[in-house]
Amino acid sequence: MALLPNRGRLQRIATLGLPIMVGMLSQSLLNLIDAAMVGSLGSQALAGVGLGSYANFMAVALVMGLGAGVQAMVARRQGEGNTAQAAAPLNEGLLIAMLIALPLTLLCWTQADTIIHLLADDPAVVSIGASYFQWRILAIAAVGCNFAFRGYWNGIHRAGMYLQILIIMHLANVLISYGLIFGRFGLPELGAEGSGLGTAIAMLLGSALYFIITWQAGREHGFLRARPHWQGIRAMLRLATPNSLQQFFFASGITMLFWIIAQIGTDELAIAHVLVNLALFLILPGVGLGMAATTLVSHSLGAGKPDEAYRWGWDVARIAVLSLFVMGIPFWLAPHLVLGVFTQDAQLIALGEWPLRITGIGMGLDATALVLTQALLGAGASRTVMGVNLGSQWLIFLPCAYLVGPVLGGGLLAVWLLQSIYRCLTSVIFAVMWRRRSWINIKL
Numbered sequence: 358m359a360l361l362p363n364r365g366r367l368q369r370i371a372t373l374g375l376p377i378m379v380g381m382l383s384q385s386l387l388n389l390i391d392a393a394m395v396g397s398l399g400s401q402a403l404a405g406v407g408l409g410s411y412a413n414f415m416a417v418a419l420v421m422g423l424g425a426g427v428q429a430m431v432a433r434r435q436g437e438g439n440t441a442q443a444a445a446p447l448n449e450g451l452l453i454a455m456l457i458a459l460p461l462t463l464l465c466w467t468q469a470d471t472i473i474h475l476l477a478d479d480p481a482v483v484s485i486g487a488s489y490f491q492w493r494i495l496a497i498a499a500v501g502c503n504f505a506f507r508g509y510w511n512g513i514h515r516a517g518m519y520l521q522i523l524i525i526m527h528l529a530n531v532l533i534s535y536g537l538i539f540g541r542f543g544l545p546e547l548g549a550e551g552s553g554l555g556t557a558i559a560m561l562l563g564s565a566l567y568f569i570i571t572w573q574a575g576r577e578h579g580f581l582r583a584r585p586h587w588q589g590i591r592a593m594l595r596l597a598t599p600n601s602l603q604q605f606f607f608a609s610g611i612t613m614l615f616w617i618i619a620q621i622g623t624d625e626l627a628i629a630h631v632l633v634n635l636a637l638f639l640i641l642p643g644v645g646l647g648m649a650a651t652t653l654v655s656h657s658l659g660a661g662k663p664d665e666a667y668r669w670g671w672d673v674a675r676i677a678v679l680s681l682f683v684m685g686i687p688f689w690l691a692p693h694l695v696l697g698v699f700t701q702d703a704q705l706i707a708l709g710e711w712p713l714r715i716t717g718i719g720m721g722l723d724a725t726a727l728v729l730t731q732a733l734l735g736a737g738a739s740r741t742v743m744g745v746n747l748g749s750q751w752l753i754f755l756p757c758a759y760l761v762g763p764v765l766g767g768g769l770l771a772v773w774l775l776q777s778i779y780r781c782l783t784s785v786i787f788a789v790m791w792r793r794r795s796w797i798n799i800k801l
Contacts, residue, residue, distance in 0.1 A: 362672040374649030376520040400627040405485025407630030413493040414608040420501030422601030431512025436659020444578035447509040454501030465494040492553030496560035506567035530559035603743035620763040639720040647731030654735035670732040677724035688717025712773035719777035725784035737799035754779040
């Protein structure tokens with residue numbers, strides 16, 4: 358088997374996947390810039406924002422599944438030739454996003470202190486984390502809508518629109534957050550919590566841009582031309598709910614991981630926030646390629662070409678393995694230089710050196726899971742994906758991480774090494790599942 362697909366298939370993957378991949382990479386860069394700005398305020402600020410970020414991740418995860426659901430259904434309609442109803446899944450996704458987000462926002466806003474206090478005991482860390490969390494959760498509805506819009510534009514093979522809006526959002530986020538953190542541009546100086554407010558404002562701006570552009574270009578596909586039908590809503594819930602629950606429990610697992618690391622120490626918690634954002638620098642482009650596989654697989658199945666769908670999964674996975682391996686090289690060759698961008702504390706850099714090396718090496722092995730997870734979602738196998746991811750994370754990794762970290766004293770390094778092993782295991786499982794092709798006959 359060749360290292361890469363033939364030129365024609367590579368070009369098609371690049372046309373669809375490169376804008377998504379660049380968009381995901383820009384998200385990673387935004388996370389890193391955010392961490393660098395907050396890192397200048399000290400380890401407690403970095404730890405507090407880390408806890409607030411992952412508590413927010415838990416909340417927004419409940420609407421994140423709408424992105425994959427909308428994308429898979431839109432691509433399937435396109436493959437069937439039913440372009441006049443291509444935006445119907447978007448209408449249903451937007452309605453579901455609002456119905457979930459409004460009560461969830463109220464709950465999280467009123468219980469922010471309690472939620473963050475469950476994750477850490479340091480009063481300064483809890484205070485910063487709770488304030489940051491409150492600002493971030495104001496954008497839950499915007500996040501849900503943005504994921505639904507992204508699914509629509511990716512599903513009709515116009516991922517470039519997603520990239521353009523995402524870049525505008527990120528630029529706004531950096532400027533507004535910088536102004537609010539340090540009191541620049543006439544804005545109030547809010548410190549670490551200003552980062553949360555800046556991100557929320559950028560998310561709302563993105564939703565407004567998506568709505569205006571889709572109103573102009575998506576009406577011919579049925580955008581807001583009719584009320585969502587119960588049958589379509591039920592189909593969307595059937596596809597999106599397992600993915601949203603998977604995202605929620607995955608986010609809960611990441612938050613639990615931070616709680617485990619908090620039992621080791623505040624310094625470990627602070628550098629873990631940087632390490633996770635650096636890992637996302639590799640993970641999110643891999644997920645972006647996987648989202649290209651979602652569209653290619655679902656479109657091929659809609660056109661009645663299951664063998665073509667099977668080939669797309671492997672082709673995208675091969676590209677992802679090579680890409681993430683190359684991107685991870687600086688992490689294991691020069692970890693001190695990379696970590697030095699975010700903190701000048703020699704102790705924190707020493708704590709993060711080997712975990713970052715493990716991240717750089719392990720991401721190439723994780724790429725298969727990142728792509729085939731999304732490919733299986735494109736085929737409609739969302740329940741199976743949820744079962745594998747949650748089982749490996751909650752039944753294997755997290756109990757073992759608690760055992761080797763706080764209980765046996767293995768520290769941050771042992772926990773990070775265990776995480777890399779667990780992700781390699783999921784890559785093997787998803788590769789076997791894809792090879793068996795039991796997903797071919799799933800109807801959407």
